[in-house]
Amino acid sequence: MSELKHDSRNAQQAADQFSGPDDHGHFGRFGGIFVGETLIAAVEELDQIYTKLSKDPAFWAEFDKDLKYYVGRPSPLYFAERLTAHYGGAKILLKREDLNHTGAHKINNTIGQALLAKYMGKPRIIAETGAGQHGVASATIAARLGLECYVYMGAEDIQRQSANVYRMKLLGAHVISVESGSRTLKDAMNEALRDWATNVDNTFYIIGTAAGPHPYPKLVRDFQSVIGREAREQSLEQYGRLPDALVACVGGGSNAIGLFHPFLRDTEVAMYGVEAGGDGVETGRHAAPLSDGRPGVLHGNRTYLMSDASGQIMETHSVSAGLDYPGVGPEHSYLKDIGRVNYVAATDKEALNAFRELTRMEGIIPALESSHAVAYAGKLAATMSPDQFIIVNLSGRGDKDIHTVAEIDGIQI
Amino acid sequence: MSRISKTIAALQEQGKKALIPYIVAGDPSVPLTVSLMHALVANGADIIELGMPFSDPSSDGAVIQLGAERALRAGTTLSDVFAIVKEFREQDTLTPIVLMGYLNPIEYMGYEEFATQIEKAGVDGLLIVDLPAYECEELFAAVRPKGIDTIFLVAPTTSDARLESICSNCTGYLYYVSLKGVTGAAISDSKAIEEKIALLRHITPLPIVIGFGIKDTESALKMAAISDGVIVGSALVDRISHLAADQSYSKEALGTTVGLIGEIREAINTL
Numbered sequence: 001m002s003e004l005k006h007d008s009r010n011a012q013q014a015a016d017q018f019s020g021p022d023d024h025g026h027f028g029r030f031g032g033i034f035v036g037e038t039l040i041a042a043v044e045e046l047d048q049i050y051t052k053l054s055k056d057p058a059f060w061a062e063f064d065k066d067l068k069y070y071v072g073r074p075s076p077l078y079f080a081e082r083l084t085a086h087y088g089g090a091k092i093l094l095k096r097e098d099l100n101h102t103g104a105h106k107i108n109n110t111i112g113q114a115l116l117a118k119y120m121g122k123p124r125i126i127a128e129t130g131a132g133q134h135g136v137a138s139a140t141i142a143a144r145l146g147l148e149c150y151v152y153m154g155a156e157d158i159q160r161q162s163a164n165v166y167r168m169k170l171l172g173a174h175v176i177s178v179e180s181g182s183r184t185l186k187d188a189m190n191e192a193l194r195d196w197a198t199n200v201d202n203t204f205y206i207i208g209t210a211a212g213p214h215p216y217p218k219l220v221r222d223f224q225s226v227i228g229r230e231a232r233e234q235s236l237e238q239y240g241r242l243p244d245a246l247v248a249c250v251g252g253g254s255n256a257i258g259l260f261h262p263f264l265r266d267t268e269v270a271m272y273g274v275e276a277g278g279d280g281v282e283t284g285r286h287a288a289p290l291s292d293g294r295p296g297v298l299h300g301n302r303t304y305l306m307s308d309a310s311g312q313i314m315e316t317h318s319v320s321a322g323l324d325y326p327g328v329g330p331e332h333s334y335l336k337d338i339g340r341v342n343y344v345a346a347t348d349k350e351a352l353n354a355f356r357e358l359t360r361m362e363g364i365i366p367a368l369e370s371s372h373a374v375a376y377a378g379k380l381a382a383t384m385s386p387d388q389f390i391i392v393n394l395s396g397r398g399d400k401d402i403h404t405v406a407e408i409d410g411i412q413i
Numbered sequence: 414m415s416r417i418s419k420t421i422a423a424l425q426e427q428g429k430k431a432l433i434p435y436i437v438a439g440d441p442s443v444p445l446t447v448s449l450m451h452a453l454v455a456n457g458a459d460i461i462e463l464g465m466p467f468s469d470p471s472s473d474g475a476v477i478q479l480g481a482e483r484a485l486r487a488g489t490t491l492s493d494v495f496a497i498v499k500e501f502r503e504q505d506t507l508t509p510i511v512l513m514g515y516l517n518p519i520e521y522m523g524y525e526e527f528a529t530q531i532e533k534a535g536v537d538g539l540l541i542v543d544l545p546a547y548e549c550e551e552l553f554a555a556v557r558p559k560g561i562d563t564i565f566l567v568a569p570t571t572s573d574a575r576l577e578s579i580c581s582n583c584t585g586y587l588y589y590v591s592l593k594g595v596t597g598a599a600i601s602d603s604k605a606i607e608e609k610i611a612l613l614r615h616i617t618p619l620p621i622v623i624g625f626g627i628k629d630t631e632s633a634l635k636m637a638a639i640s641d642g643v644i645v646g647s648a649l650v651d652r653i654s655h656l657a658a659d660q661s662y663s664k665e666a667l668g669t670t671v672g673l674i675g676e677i678r679e680a681i682n683t684l
Contacts, residue, residue, distance in 0.1 A: 024547060032548055034516060035543055036472035037545065037570075038568040038594070040571070040575065041568075194472075194595045198598065200570060296517045298517060310522075311467075312517075313469050
């Protein structure tokens with residue numbers, strides 16, 4: 001591929017509604033820094049170092065090199081012909097993040113943050129994980145760089161994702177079971193924040209999604225934007241024009257912001273973020289704060305949240321552990337409010353159908369997270385014409401989910 | 414002069430240190446919290462910090478999180494917190510009360526409504542753990558006109574540049590966090606704390622109290638000796654965890670539960 005441009009290399013671009021965040025991490029009224037005093041110095045230090053390094057071409061050269069030789073980028077943009085024929089309408093193209101080393105987009109971000117940890121001289125990294133993909137990606141990069149690694153994971157998720165737990169252990173990471181609260185991703189994040197406050201001198205916290213206090217939403221977005229930059233270039237190369245629509249699943253929203261961000265100024269490209277509709281948004285049993293939540297403050301930033309009427313964070317529900325989170329990255333909240341991205345939801349059932357359809361029609365087993373995006377893309381494609389095309393972010397592969405799906409099918413493996 | 418400032422000034426005049434217990438509102442029940450507050454005062458508490466329970470208290474350790482979970486299971490809301498303070502005030506108009514907690518429940522209620530309610534209930538101060546100085550303007554614009562003190566944490570990691578902005582936003586007292594970590598951890602380096610307090614004295618005339626990790630008379634004595642007072646939280650919440658929500662307790666029984674406060678009072682009065 002020809003030289004890819006990083007956002008930070010385009011910093012001289014005129015400020016507009018997409019050039020956020022501001023110096024304190026605000027995307028409009030969202031984002032910011034809402035953490036205990038003990039952690040303020042750490043996020044400020046990270047911000048200073050990232051601001052400096054992101055202007056250094058040598059930093060990005062090292063990042064690009066790792067993405068190419070270690071992750072295996074660029075990931076292909078693949079035309080899913082039989083799936084397209086099945087849904088009817090617009091062509092469906094899959095951005096194959098499932099083919100990355102470790103099986104998901106998560107590695108793009110951990111490569112970037114581990115480089116920051118290295119520059120900051122931190123010998124110990126911590127991470128939170130839901131489905132285990134970010135935990136595996138963190139454990140992987142820790143093994144490669146010889147860093148000590150602790151992964152916090154909700155006890156509930158440890159049950160659901162035992163294969164990933166074992167992978168992390170094989171990679172030498174310590175997996176810590178989180179028994180507090182709802183025992184899922186949000187509680188793992190609380191526990192990781194506590195660890196960070198305690199071990200702030202020697203520890204780098206690799207946040208897995210585009211949420212958390214500033215500068216995390218920004219730097220995670222910058223690292224994941226390789227997805228959108230490649231997709232944009234591949235679209236021009238393979239089809240001679242930009243796509244008509246982008247579709248990505250949204251839990252915390254890192255794969256979605258990574259795909260969307262390089263296209264935000266291309267007004268002709270429509271964008272759809274697909275949240276986890278669980279049993280259906282109308283049932284209340286879901287993980288779709290942008291569809292059915294309201295702004296609040298959690299885990300360091302102001303964003304749309306699922307809280308009860310008294311502001312307590314609600315337990316969420318989704319068949320996919322990676323989307324089972326009551327908040328969402330603050331830039332998505334902003335993009336919702338300004339109307340640039342449409343946020344929709346797919347139910348557990350729709351996602352499971354898409355999981356089976358993609359598996360049977362294309363020979364690609366998608367992650368249950370990504371299956372939400374596929375499900376919505378199918379509906380969307382049917383409303384569009386055959387000369388149009390949609391890029392779907394196939395953010396991860398489904399090997400980790402076969403136990404979940406088998407259990408739903410009543411099969412023991 | 415606010416009730417908090419008056420209380421601390423009076424203590425300083427007598428050469429005494431402030432003793433500030435922290436309990437979670439609604440743990441284990443709303444009525445028991447009011448009784449516990451009176452028991453704390455009877456045992457020598459000067460100011461009470463009342464935790465507003467939150468589902469995701471990421472700056473707190475396990476003990477206080479469990480306390481918050483018990484309070485939430487009992488159905489405690491912000492309105493219950495106001496009701497607790499109001500009922501306490503019926504018998505005690507002297508002891509200052511500081512509400513401590515996280516921003517989200519307040520954000521959901523609305524800043525103006527929250528400010529009106531805490532003033533009506535008789536709250537004296539506010540400490541929002543996840544609201545740093547550069548995000549506080551809007552909330553403070555609502556609570557300051559009601560005469561509410563806005564208290565801040567200073568941590569061992571706080572930079573000198575931030576100290577100035579914190580001190581300029583802080584009223585009532587400054588809460589110095591004794592350690593890097595969460596509530597309930599153990600203090601390891603009291604020499605470093607002493608140095609930081611000395612530095613703070615040059616920057617601000619505010620009273621400085623120390624919290625996090627004070628769990629017995631020994632640690633309280635050490636910390637009180639180098640500051641204007643101590644905050645005792647996790648050790649107390651741990652003892653309260655043995656109370657049952659659906660049982661009633663005599664004054665004596667609750668006095669025993671919070672007996673640690675009486676012991677610490679006696680110890681620090683020797684300073």
